[in-house]
Amino acid sequence: MAHAVDVHVGKRIRQRRWLVGMTQQKLAECVGIKFQQIQKYETGANRVSASRLWDIADALEVDVAFFFEGLKSGAPESREADTVPVDMMGDKEAMDLVRSYYAIPENQRRRLFELARVLSDVA
Structure with missing residues (x-):
């Protein structure tokens, strides 16, 4: 094992x-x-x-x-950690999304980030 x-x-x-x-x-x-x-x-x-x-x-x-x-490390986890899947970084779709996100020009990326934040707050 x-x-x-x-x-x-x-x-x-x-x-x-x-x-x-x-x-x-x-x-x-x-x-x-x-x-x-x-x-x-x-x-x-x-x-x-x-x-x-x-x-x-x-x-x-x-x-x-x-x-x-x-x-x-034995440190207590934050509340936000409970909302994120444990193996998110091992998820190919999530990694593709991150790669695509960073391919967007910075000013547009910032606006997309703010939109995502607003949408997640409403959900």
């Missing part, structure tokens, strides 16, 4: 890869492995070594610490 930290790190790899629009094949080429290994990392089936995680972070242009963000 996969360790919870390995699963979390794998989800964060997948999340960042989706966010930057990179395929498993392209990421694998960047770090010098086969795409099947990336699949195993993303599911938590295989543990990522420290040096490989360093290479993946470099390819995805994030700090290594990014992959550990969000691990439970």
